[in-house]
Amino acid sequence: MQHIEYQTLIDSLEKLTIPQCDLIKKRLSSHPFTPNPVLKNLEIELDQHPHCPKCHSSQIIRFGQAHGRQRYRCKGCTRTFMCTNGTQFFRLHNHAKWLTYIENMVQGKSLRECAKLTDMALSTSFNWRHRFLSMAQTDQPEKLEGIIEAHETYFKFSQKGERNIKRQPRKRGEKTLSKKLNNKEWTPVLVAVDRAHHEMDFILNAVTDDNIDQVLAPRLASQCILCTDNQPVFNKLCEQHQILHKVSHNLQTVEGVFHIKNVNEYNCRLQKWMERFHGVATKYLGHYLGWFRALETQKYEKTNTFKLLALQQHCFET
Numbered sequence: 001m002q003h004i005e006y007q008t009l010i011d012s013l014e015k016l017t018i019p020q021c022d023l024i025k026k027r028l029s030s031h032p033f034t035p036n037p038v039l040k041n042l043e044i045e046l047d048q049h050p051h052c053p054k055c056h057s058s059q060i061i062r063f064g065q066a067h068g069r070q071r072y073r074c075k076g077c078t079r080t081f082m083c084t085n086g087t088q089f090f091r092l093h094n095h096a097k098w099l100t101y102i103e104n105m106v107q108g109k110s111l112r113e114c115a116k117l118t119d120m121a122l123s124t125s126f127n128w129r130h131r132f133l134s135m136a137q138t139d140q141p142e143k144l145e146g147i148i149e150a151h152e153t154y155f156k157f158s159q160k161g162e163r164n165i166k167r168q169p170r171k172r173g174e175k176t177l178s179k180k181l182n183n184k185e186w187t188p189v190l191v192a193v194d195r196a197h198h199e200m201d202f203i204l205n206a207v208t209d210d211n212i213d214q215v216l217a218p219r220l221a222s223q224c225i226l227c228t229d230n231q232p233v234f235n236k237l238c239e240q241h242q243i244l245h246k247v248s249h250n251l252q253t254v255e256g257v258f259h260i261k262n263v264n265e266y267n268c269r270l271q272k273w274m275e276r277f278h279g280v281a282t283k284y285l286g287h288y289l290g291w292f293r294a295l296e297t298q299k300y301e302k303t304n305t306f307k308l309l310a311l312q313q314h315c316f317e318t
């Protein structure tokens, strides 16, 4: 730009209205020279927690630049990598749209709205959503401790979006069978929470002794106390692993502290939050459970374990 043009531009800045300012900010945020806040955030994360995506060594050094971005080298395995390696942003194009997309997604906007607001195809919007959510799915605490509450909740089995649907289509308003029968119409999800607000969930084929034992037993810390309703599957688990078991009948509190109110309230919030998606495909249920878990965790933990939400916070700060 010529110096005179530049000077005219600078001089006219003071006359801008608020909407004009917003428009300029938006245009500048997608300017190639503007540092991408997502990449910046990932670089800060690597500085604070050095980690090689290949061999997991913490011995990494800055190693020049590639395509205008910082490159790193691992002293352990000598490989070079960028801050996006091993994250959901690896080889993802359209940097300038990442933050806007995540912001809209975290606000619970539909796939179609997200696509429209970021000017992308619906199929891209779908791929981006599930790319970002796949990280949330595996982000669960290792163990639950102290007083633990467990209860299951159910989601309608859905093959939404699939071409070869195996079951007969449901008619509008048609009643599905009861959830308690372990039938194929409903997918059970076991949810367990401890009093420190750690939460885990497990998608089950059916609520059986073996399934409950397999998912829950390894995740319970020693000397914990398990609170459940009076379902026999939990009795068996507690007997087998010598866990102190407190049964709450009809949501009653036992001995002043043992109840399953927290897990029930969690399940209610989860079901209500899921309504906005008008039924999710069962094969993606884990993604949505992870998304909700991350939103819930954020209420109690100041540390941002979940990067998408860290970025969301970043959006609101800038």
Ligand SMILES: [Zn+2]
Binding pocket: 052, 053, 054, 055, 056, 057, 074, 075, 076, 077, 078, 079
């Ligand atoms: Zn390495």
